[in-house]
Amino acid sequence: MATADRATTAPTPDAPTERADAGPALLEVRDLRVEFFTRRGVVKAVRDISITIERGQVMGLVGESGSGKSVTAQAIMGLTELPGRVTGGDVRWKGISLLRGPKADEEMRRVRGNEIAMVFQDPMTSLNPLFTIGNQMREVTRRHLGYSKRQATERAVELLDLVGLSNPRERLDQHPNEFSGGMRQRVLIAMALSCEPELLIADEPTTALDVTIQAQILELLAKLKDEFGLSVLLITHDLGVVAGMCDRVSVMYGGRIAEVGGADDVFADPAHPYSRGLLRSTPRLDERQARLVSIEGAPPDLVNPPVGCPYAPRCLSAGDRCREELPELLPISERRTVACWHPFAAG
Amino acid sequence: MVVAASIVVFLLTRLFTDPVDFVVPLEATEEERAAREAELGFDRPIIVQFGDYIAGLARGDFGESLWQPGRSTIDIIGQTLPKTLLLVAAGMTLAIALALPIGMIAAIRPGGLLDRLLVTLSLAGLSMPQFFVGLMLIIIFAVRLDWLPVGGYGDPSQLVLPAVALALPALGRLTMVVRSAMIDELNSQYVKAARAKGMARRTVIAKHALRNAGVQVLTMSGWEVTRALAGFTVVVEKVFAWPGFGLFALEAIQRRDLFLLSTIVLVASILVVVVNVVVDILYKWVDPRITLS
Ligand SMILES: Nc1ncnc2c1ncn2[C@@H]1O[C@H](COP(=O)(O)OP(=O)(O)OP(=O)(O)O)[C@@H](O)[C@H]1O
Ligand SMILES: [Mg+2]
Numbered sequence: 001m002a003t004a005d006r007a008t009t010a011p012t013p014d015a016p017t018e019r020a021d022a023g024p025a026l027l028e029v030r031d032l033r034v035e036f037f038t039r040r041g042v043v044k045a046v047r048d049i050s051i052t053i054e055r056g057q058v059m060g061l062v063g064e065s066g067s068g069k070s071v072t073a074q075a076i077m078g079l080t081e082l083p084g085r086v087t088g089g090d091v092r093w094k095g096i097s098l099l100r101g102p103k104a105d106e107e108m109r110r111v112r113g114n115e116i117a118m119v120f121q122d123p124m125t126s127l128n129p130l131f132t133i134g135n136q137m138r139e140v141t142r143r144h145l146g147y148s149k150r151q152a153t154e155r156a157v158e159l160l161d162l163v164g165l166s167n168p169r170e171r172l173d174q175h176p177n178e179f180s181g182g183m184r185q186r187v188l189i190a191m192a193l194s195c196e197p198e199l200l201i202a203d204e205p206t207t208a209l210d211v212t213i214q215a216q217i218l219e220l221l222a223k224l225k226d227e228f229g230l231s232v233l234l235i236t237h238d239l240g241v242v243a244g245m246c247d248r249v250s251v252m253y254g255g256r257i258a259e260v261g262g263a264d265d266v267f268a269d270p271a272h273p274y275s276r277g278l279l280r281s282t283p284r285l286d287e288r289q290a291r292l293v294s295i296e297g298a299p300p301d302l303v304n305p306p307v308g309c310p311y312a313p314r315c316l317s318a319g320d321r322c323r324e325e326l327p328e329l330l331p332i333s334e335r336r337t338v339a340c341w342h343p344f345a346a347g
Numbered sequence: 348m349v350v351a352a353s354i355v356v357f358l359l360t361r362l363f364t365d366p367v368d369f370v371v372p373l374e375a376t377e378e379e380r381a382a383r384e385a386e387l388g389f390d391r392p393i394i395v396q397f398g399d400y401i402a403g404l405a406r407g408d409f410g411e412s413l414w415q416p417g418r419s420t421i422d423i424i425g426q427t428l429p430k431t432l433l434l435v436a437a438g439m440t441l442a443i444a445l446a447l448p449i450g451m452i453a454a455i456r457p458g459g460l461l462d463r464l465l466v467t468l469s470l471a472g473l474s475m476p477q478f479f480v481g482l483m484l485i486i487i488f489a490v491r492l493d494w495l496p497v498g499g500y501g502d503p504s505q506l507v508l509p510a511v512a513l514a515l516p517a518l519g520r521l522t523m524v525v526r527s528a529m530i531d532e533l534n535s536q537y538v539k540a541a542r543a544k545g546m547a548r549r550t551v552i553a554k555h556a557l558r559n560a561g562v563q564v565l566t567m568s569g570w571e572v573t574r575a576l577a578g579f580t581v582v583v584e585k586v587f588a589w590p591g592f593g594l595f596a597l598e599a600i601q602r603r604d605l606f607l608l609s610t611i612v613l614v615a616s617i618l619v620v621v622v623n624v625v626v627d628i629l630y631k632w633v634d635p636r637i638t639l640s
Contacts, residue, residue, distance in 0.1 A: 079542055082456070113545025120543070125536035128555050130634055140544050177636055191544065 024095030026231055027053040027076070027116075027199055033088030034068070034075050041303040045071045047255040048089065050329070051233075053199065058225060058232040060242035060263060062278065063252030066299055069235045070121075072252075073203050076233075077118055078108045114144040117192035121204040123184035127176040133160075133187055134172030140194040159190035163220060182213035189220065193228075200224075201233045206241070218245065239279060243267055248335075251275045254300040254310030257329055261336035271332060271343040274311045309341065317342055352616040353404075356609050357397055400609075410606035420610040423595060428614065430500060431584070431591035435575045437506055438513030438583075443568050446518050450525025450564075451552065457530050465522065472519025477579065481512040481586035498587035509587040513580060517571045524567040528560035535559070561633040569626035576618045 029051040036043040046068040053059045061069050075086050078098060091098045093116065098108045120126045128136060137159065138152035147155065153172065160168035163186040176184060185205060192200060202221065206214035222245055225232055234246060242249050246263040251272060259272040270276045277295040297314035300306055309327050312318040321341050329339040389396070403410060410420050453465040475483075488508060489497040496505050532538060533556050541551045581593035588594075592611065599607040630637050 074539075077543055079539065081539075109545065109547075113543060118540075118543040120536065120540055122536055126540040128537040128541065128559065129636065130558050131555070136541075139541075139546060143547075144545055175635055188540070 024092065025052045026055050026057075026094060027051070027233075028092040028095075029072070029076060029089070030092070031089035032072065032075055032086065032091065034071050034080060034084055035087045036084045038083055043302045044305055045084070045255050045302055046075065047305070049252070049255070049257045050089075051250055051257070051260075053231050053233060055198070056229050056231055057248060058234060058246045060246035060249035061233060061235045061252060062237065062239060062242055062249060063258075064237070064278070064295075064299060066302075067252040068255040069252055070203055073118065073201050073233065073235060076201065077112055077116065079112075110144075113140060114195045115197055116199045116201065117195070117197040118201040118203065119185070119188050119192050119205045122208045123181050123188055124208065126188055127184055129176050132173055132175055133179070137172070137187070137191050137194065140191055144195045155194065156190075159193055160187070162193070162224075163187070163190040165190075181209050182216065185209060185213075185217055186220065189217070189224070193224065196228065197230070199231045199233065201235070203235045204237065205234075207237065221245070239267070251278065254305060255302055256310060257339060258311065259336075259338045259340075260329070261338075265336060269344070271336065271338040272311075272340050273315045273317060273342075277314075309339070353609065353613050354397075356612045357400060358393075404613075410610065420607045423607060424592065424610060424614055427590060427592045427595045430589065431576075431580055431593060434506070434509055434513060434580060434583070434589060434591055435572065437510035439517065439568070439572050439575060441510060441514040442517040442521055442571065445514075446521035446525050447557075447564070449518075450522045451529055451557070453522070453526045454529035454533060455552070457526075462526075466526070469519040469522040469526075472515050473523065474519070475516060477512065477516060477582045478586055480515050481509070481583055484508045484512050485586070498589065500588075500590050505587075505589075509583050509589050512586070513575060513583045517575070521564070521567055521571060525560065525564050528563040529556055532556035532559045558633060562630065565626060565629055565633060569622055573619050573622050576622065577615055 029049065031048045031050060032046055033044075033048055034046040036045055049068075049072060051059065051061070051072070061072070063069055071080070071084065074080055076091050076098075078091075080086055086099060090100055093107070093111055096107055097104050098111065127133070134153065134156055137156040138147075138149065141147040141152045141155050142149070156172055157168045160171055165171055165183060165186055176187075179187065189205075200221075205221070206217050209217060218241060221232070221234075224230055225245075232245075234241070236242060242263055248261065249263045249266050250257050251259045251266070251270075251274065253272075253274045258274045259266060259270065261271070266275060267279065270279055274295075281295055295314055300310045300313070306312060306323070308321070308323040308325055309315070309318070312322040315322065319341070325341070327339045327341050329337050331337045332343055391399075400410070408419075411418065415423065449465055449469075453462040456462055485497055485508065488495050495508050496502070498509075499505050529552075533552065535556075538551055538556055541555050542548065546555075578593060578596070580589075580591060581597055583589065584591045584593040585597065592615075596608070596611045598604070599611060
């Protein structure tokens, strides 16, 4: 059995997980729990999920709408908004907690936007329409690196050039409304790279763009990843994107992780019935498919989640145990973990 | 707009009233009356009177007051308008300067205890009639506590109560506007993105969200100033015996001083236009996407 994955699923609560061969992982999310206290009840959006990202690794996070991907990303950044609250678990950055302990707040302020950067889904609304691109770009390096206005301007020019915008110097004085969606996403990526982050969290960075622009942005991300040895947490609906870019993939369902494994392995042979369903519902270029199969049924109610496996009501091979007992995320092979009582069964 | 306002006032006052009724004694004979009418030029056709009026305006002649014969109407306005401008400036500065921080504080935790308290106070402020606010202030601060004078004009201390009375309802309204605009902005995606860049919450609120909320706040502030200038100071001026523009407008109406009233309306509409131009310029400054027409 794989010791490395075992460690991520059964962490010791007090010490960062140490590997035999290296120090603590770059990012370690452990048993994270995020709940929204709404009038309807407590929405358990994220339930005890764990994700580990190593240096230089690209981790895909997939799952259908509402499965808790964005909530997870925001919790990592310490940006959970009311009525939401992180009610359990921990986020460790290079072994240091960003959520708990006396130094956590200070550490989070130092790391956010600096060592961990984020790019959002909607480039049209992620820039403040009233400030110039330059103003918004300079903000970052001035805050984190203490740059003077001039240094910050030079850095911004360099970054816009890096992400492939022409006339970067003139661009700095323009306002966001003078940019197209694809250009804005380039600006946002440039901004995220300002302080040479070690981890980039990209929350559906291409969903709002049209197809040709999507490809360009993904190409840019791949190039930057190779050039800077960036680790990436790539959130997406699109399994094709995961296959093309990610080393590993975590599949989320109903606020829980269903399966984690090497991207190629999961694609070749998904262990969790939900992963299978997801894969089946994705049109593939290399296969001719008669029709698009979508998964029957509705996602679970997050206020009163089922006691057993959240996927059981939609799972074709669910048994009594699935409905009564919540499956733990357990290793099934080298670097592969699954939360299912009957992995590899038909979904 | 200025032209339209002056035409409307002119027609209303000349067509539907007989101004001579008010300037001749009750026991005047028909001949005396006709003589006075001829002297004031009211016997000529309306169109000629109007042409005369406009020609006068073009020469800078605003006509003579009927109520204070021998005084040019523009002269009376020159004396009263600065007092009203002072009152409006003081009141509106107070309202805007307080509404911004109060609305922002309320917006930081909508639904929180502090927010609910501030909203309740704002609603109380905006729902009280202006004269009531004025009278309450007089009763509390002038009569009971004897801290400030009841009214009048001259000493700076006499400015305090009328300015506060003018400010309070506007403060209530503006606070609600600032609050809702800030809540909208703080929920927007660019605020989230700015936070993800590592910007401090305080910076994001004071820099990003405030400026975006600014457009709405500016619209309402402009409206408040316009409203105050276009006559809503009358009540406050009356309550506090503040010898401003509004008080004289009231007198002009009571005494059917058509010439004074026309000039007052003319000047008020010019002020409204000026305020709108200033607001437009400020819009452009807050939001560079807006192009001035
Ligand atoms: N502000 C909120 N108030 C209440 N519930 C919320 C809030 N934000 C998120 N949630 C809950 O959290 C769940 C997960 O939301 P999240 O945005 O993480 O989904 P997602 O996986 O990112 O979906 P998508 O692919 O559509 O972006 C939602 O189903 C919703 O019920
Ligand atoms: Mg999302």
